[in-house]
Amino acid sequence: MGNFKHIAIQYLQLLKYSGIDYIFFSSPILAKMNGKYKNCQKCILANTRTNIVYGEGNENADLMLIGEAPGQDEDIIGRPFVGNAGQLLNKMLKAINIKREQVYITNIVKCRPPNNRNPLPTEINACLPYLYEQIEIIKPKIILALGLVSANTLLKTNLSLGELRKNIYNFKGIKLMVTYHPAALLYHPTWKKSAWIDLQKLQKEYEALKKK
Numbered sequence: 001m002g003n004f005k006h007i008a009i010q011y012l013q014l015l016k017y018s019g020i021d022y023i024f025f026s027s028p029i030l031a032k033m034n035g036k037y038k039n040c041q042k043c044i045l046a047n048t049r050t051n052i053v054y055g056e057g058n059e060n061a062d063l064m065l066i067g068e069a070p071g072q073d074e075d076i077i078g079r080p081f082v083g084n085a086g087q088l089l090n091k092m093l094k095a096i097n098i099k100r101e102q103v104y105i106t107n108i109v110k111c112r113p114p115n116n117r118n119p120l121p122t123e124i125n126a127c128l129p130y131l132y133e134q135i136e137i138i139k140p141k142i143i144l145a146l147g148l149v150s151a152n153t154l155l156k157t158n159l160s161l162g163e164l165r166k167n168i169y170n171f172k173g174i175k176l177m178v179t180y181h182p183a184a185l186l187y188h189p190t191w192k193k194s195a196w197i198d199l200q201k202l203q204k205e206y207e208a209l210k211k212k
């Protein structure tokens, strides 16, 4: 299994270095943005990253998922949520009948912080304009913030995840919901029960969009 993953990562890297970016982006606009920012040097994370992880998914997505920052696998491949946390995220979406291809996925910061530490405020501030631009392009109807850093950054709060999960917020006219980061669920499997409650709430909101 480990060997297969290694070969798959090498293959995806090869495609990326060959300039075959389009399989990762359903949108030419977003692929162009990724190209435009791939040499970004606006913060110190540029010194240690392998690849910028801009984001990927459906340009017409009603649902946008926003995590914290790329991890090791994501840094190597240049795509968001491809490691173990990504596998869990795919399962979480599948459990509420949402395909990954239907959504857009990105992070608060686009480059991996060393040793997966939390991004610093200066790094977040440097990178946020890219996220706001993505939100402008995609115009999602629902944003799901994955984890504390994502939620507190978007809402400009300093609350606990328990507090944040209680409400549905209005973020620039978009419904914003909060749940656990999948990486946190891998470390704390007992939190999955609460995450399931959040996902069911999300499913209700997402399916209500179809009736409008």
Ligand code: SF4
Residues within 6 Å of the ligand: 037, 040, 041, 042, 043, 044, 045, 046, 052, 109, 110, 111, 123, 126, 127
């Ligand atoms: S984290 Fe964002 S601002 Fe910092 S170098 Fe990467 S893309 Fe640029």
